Amino acid sequence: MSLFLFDIFDLFQTKIGFLKALFYYGILILPIPLLIMEFKANRNLSEPILRKGIPILTIIGLIYLNPLKILFHTQTWKTQTVELINENKENHKVEFQMKDVGALGYAKRNAEVYYLTKHFYLVLSENYDDRNFIETDWKRVDQNINEIGLK
Structure with missing residues (x-):
């Protein structure tokens, strides 16, 4: 529960x-x-x-x-792009994610996440701002993942 x-x-x-x-x-x-x-x-x-x-x-x-x-809520968030990766902890990332919400299209968010395993993660922040990550241990990667399979 x-x-x-x-x-x-x-x-x-x-x-x-x-x-x-x-x-x-x-x-x-x-x-x-x-x-x-x-x-x-x-x-x-x-x-x-x-x-x-x-x-x-x-x-x-x-x-x-x-x-x-x-x-x-049964749909899962799918990573489209990994934007930033923490240099000290590679499981700590900022991702652009999308979720299919049926006839309403796709919900979108930029989330700061921490992966516990490959399939389970904690959402630390849903409203990330680039200004919060200036001059810290973050590396911009902009890696395209496209888990949802959009063209």
């Missing part, structure tokens, strides 16, 4: 689209059968209410976050 919240708020990201979609659809679908199973089970009313409360609170939280927004 914490990975879901980190991803919703763009703190922790993955590039594995199938894993992200599976996790999101599971979060959307799983609380409903859990709640039904809890109410169908023959239990005393003295059973802890927490068992029923967790699926109910999860459903309320999902409604608050808007299920359609969650479905549109």
Whole structure:
């Protein structure tokens, strides 16, 4: 659940689209059968209410976050260009990224990211400014990656 919240708020990201979609659809679908199973089970009313409360609170939280927004969040950010690389830590980069949002086109961002592995990374800043990187240990590379496959 914490990975879901980190991803919703763009703190922790993955590039594995199938894993992200599976996790999101599971979060959307799983609380409903859990709640039904809890109410169908023959239990005393003295059973802890927490068992029923967790699926109910999860459903309320999902409604608050808007299920359609969650479905549109299943797409992963794809790197188009690596603009800057930190000379001391090669996993620390500034990238131009795009995400397919269906009929709305592509969402775009310049993000300062720190790669934990090849497929998992932390987003340190979504609004990078060139002035923040003047006279520091950054090297401009402007390497074209084109993960989305645009021509």
